[in-house]
Amino acid sequence: MQLDEEGTAEGAPQTAAAEDGVVRALSLANALLNRPGGLTREQIFDKIELYRARRDERDRLVGSQRQRADDALEKLFGHDKEHLRSCGIKLLEPTAEDDYRYRISRTQYGLPDLSLTSQERSALYRAQLQFARNTIAGLQHAVWAIDPEYDDAAGSPAAPRVVQSSIGSDTEVAHLLDISRIGLRAAITFRYTGRGRRQAETRRVVPLGMGVRGHWYLLAHDLDRDAQRTFRLDRVSGTISTLPAASLSEPESVTLKQITRGGRYAALDVAAEVDRNVAGFTEHDAVEGALRVHQDEAPGTLPKLTRGTSRRRRDDASTKTERVINMIALLLTRGGIRPSELLEKYSLTPDQLLRDLLSISLVTTDQYPDTLDVTPFPPLNDEQFITEYLTADQPIELRASGGAMDRPVSLTKPGAMSLLIALKSLIELCPPGDEHIAAAAESLQRKVMAIVPEPIAHAAESMSLAPQAAHRAVLRAAQQASSAGHAVELAYTDISGRSSTRVVEPVQVVHDGPHTYMRAWCRRAQGERFFRLDRIADLKPLPHDPQGERSAALSLSDSSGPQVPVTADSVSVVLRFSPSAAGQAFLYHPVKQHTEKVTGARTILTSFVTKEAVIGTCLRAGGDVEVIRPVELREEVAERALELLGQQQK
Template identity: 30%
Template structure:
């Protein structure tokens, strides 16, 4: 076959060209333009291949086919058409970019000399001459080391894999884990005979059936993209090497430069780094989301004399065992706020404050008072959410018994008052439209990674329906269409500039309408043939685990093992077994760091409604909620419960709301009352929602909502993402100013009061004034008749 690529066309369609006599013909490069023009004119082509993607895949296949001999840079240019058309300078730039893209996704393009190839193994140029430089720099991809090796995954382990990716919901890390999940399940394909057994090995089509056994309860929020980026940096550093970063502690308004020797890291609702601060000569704990910018190595040679002396002494203590870094890390993480010891307090409450805290009361402690108020006893860890809720509802708090509780509420409101006074006249300044930080579905890296999901998936399983491919990859119909057209342009080129291309069956139409009508709507089965030889093993094997993918997957498995959610208990042993298999595939430094990670989910006070909601979810019937919305309005509504969703320190009910006719998330801390409706089963809408994966709850927005400008202090800058900012600015001190849309003034006032000064409302001015007034009144009440 001629070594050309059809510009934006489907090679399968081109291969079906016939002569006037009806005989099939091969198209030489000179005939391509006439055929393609006629084909495009007849079919009104509106989808074209992404040449950068097909070129990179062709580079991988072509180099892999040469085995340990490899190819020189100039051989590569002469073989692959897209390179042949370029000047030497442009070719160099394109080749380096394509190698970098492939390397990021697990294709290691390296020097043949590193594989121990002898110079006499070099392939000669067509004229018989081989230069010394070309002999020394021959690019190879060792197909034997490429991708994941075959492995066996049980059905229970497949369920653990599926559950693990939920922990990073809403982040780029989740995309990385999904790729890893797909790769591992592809690498573990077995015969379909074991599909029915939950304890058996996972068959090719078994995962989709098994994950239909929905958990009904999810743990989300294991971290964000910035957390993972910092963790990846820490993993790559030499053991006990000092690092430096800008850090803003709670209550501070400006970051300070820290130089730290890391001891370990772990999660307690948030990610923390434990280490020895060389400037302060003591152990400190740092929240990763309060680090601004990158974590960088700190060269010992640039440390001042005192810091260098402390580093030398510390290293000696570590080597002698005087300091046990692992034990110190465990001790420090155990003492963090989210898991601190609880306290017993007595409250007299009215209105919504009574309704919200009644479910948290010690059994038998609720006393109804004559005027409708209640007196109750609360056993609480006094974490931030409880303190913030009582601070906001202070007008409904008659009495509060407990000096530690009163002290925390006073500190909370004082921080709100101080921050809003300090920024009363702060100018907003210019805000830039927020760019999408996620990896675009049009980027070459994204498309190559998706191609390397689809190719092994269809190749190993002998094909799959379009609906299954779409569900597996999570991409749109339009993206799949372009992806299939693109991979058909990829192939392995030989020395005569002929290529053995990827073949997709059935023929992929070159128009969107044709693709939908002929491929998507009938849900046809897609299959493919890969080029023969070593390139088939390269393109047909799932990508290996990158450092980031392995780290995020191992962290997610550790989180599943540490979870105390009832629905996770049965998956903890499979997760442990799977963890050992993944450790065998991951880079050694990743395994060591992930093994030392200490993960514990944030504790929240136990809302008594959770047990009743679990029953309703299990028995698939509706419930009636007495619920306080974010704007303070109290409503009663019937909903069809689907999941309980735990996200950091918050728990939500995910449900189909019968009144609003849509999927909604209800924060359990706003649930004032609950009535089970066992005689009212869930309908088709709730069942459809239940068949999908929960996402991280976000503040809802509607067209026409007003906008506000908020300032997030440096320690809270990362939390701005939860409010879907429209515009933003990051200040020199690490604070972040954002413009958001919001639902009501009451909601915005509530946000400012709950934030303990970390979020300041700059605009609208009347809402900022209301926050200042409420904080001042609350402080006056604490000094008056509330505290006991």
């Protein structure tokens, strides 16, 4: 145990502390790994401080109070054991044959060697590169856990013109992971705000599959409607939880058994069903929805808009334990890992990294060989940790007397899902000439599915990451031009509705949130440009017009992705996103925002490149996005909607 007397500057209050549940679980694992003969329950309580303190407090009580304290201690111990088992650690319950000792076998601890081939290793790093600009949670750690000898600090193999991806918002991926943990074809419940709804309602469903077509969609059997339904995950709010069997009616229980046993939805084509649902909302529906919300007067007052910060959902104790036990393995194996690298590898906020480091520092039984020493020891104040510790970014070393926890124990559940998404993306979005990478990704995918929790493997297997059907021909042509190194001629309509024809040199396909772009060198603009696939009316390959040096250089350079340019024509607007569309607000780069507590609707202050861009966005949103200020622009959206509806009726 590290007791740091200089960890916080004089006068700086302590604002951070280790998390007891994580410390207990890790101390339990460390103690048992260092003692092949095992420990009895009382020996564990005696050696691990956080148990010992509770046991001693229990021993001072008598009668029913002592019994309640003993029950609480046993319940706590049970939770900690389950947290370790959820990480994939085989903690054996004691029996009379082994003197009632708990054991963790060193030989069964950690991930198995997947014996990667050179082709599978190339696919692994291509998957990592694909998400290099917008890393999905846990992917960096998963790559290291699969191949611990790979040093990403030295740089990964070059992969020019690799697809760059960012599939889904943090909220969507968190919901995706929640469903995956519970498992497909199990009854779940959540709050959902459908299109046009003002408030969320409770839905009870049986998940059948998931797919991404810009947004993540859940295909499920709706128990209350006894029919198949599709749900957009950014419209789900609150907790996704398992439905107790006792809460189901007899017909619902029969339906669940039919689905679980494969007698119903056995031949379900997830990709086709997601395509059909995405295409179901027509242009006429969208314009009618826009008119409905814009024809009333704008609100007289605005809610108080503040500068928003991205908020990550707090992990539960099991997730934290899994992450920290893998972080220990990384620090023991590599040594000298900078805080900035840990923030990236585990997709952490600074305050969570501080608490993880403090939890590691308290993993002990006060006896050799169980101590772990973190150097440099972090301060106990959040602000000081950010301004001093993170700014210095001095490599962190972890010294262990026993070294029992020096192997990655799992991919972590977010890491497993992230890696499987990345591999599936390589397979389904494979550009011409990279078929060998797709084949290696399929082989690696099978190996990974064999070592991850079964519900996550089943969920990943059910996913469809293919592009929208309407965009596939354009995407394929863009990929072929990029691979072959020739130009293309585009008929393109920008966000403001301005049409143009131009010759460009494609260098990458970029999946950014709900949109897919072609990154290219534009000869007309003489610079880098991003063209949204759904705005390309026509793409004509120019096989005899080779790309030049500027596009070749562009293909090897990093990019910050599609950006909203600020020009003299830029328009500042206040938009309200309906409760069902609140999750999309982050795509519009809000300067300030406000979220309604009751409905979840979100109001933001942002800017658009032109007035026409604002009008077009609202008309396509189907009533999910409305202009609040300026009032004149709101009225113009309503007038344009009326005009379009009149034209459609002719």
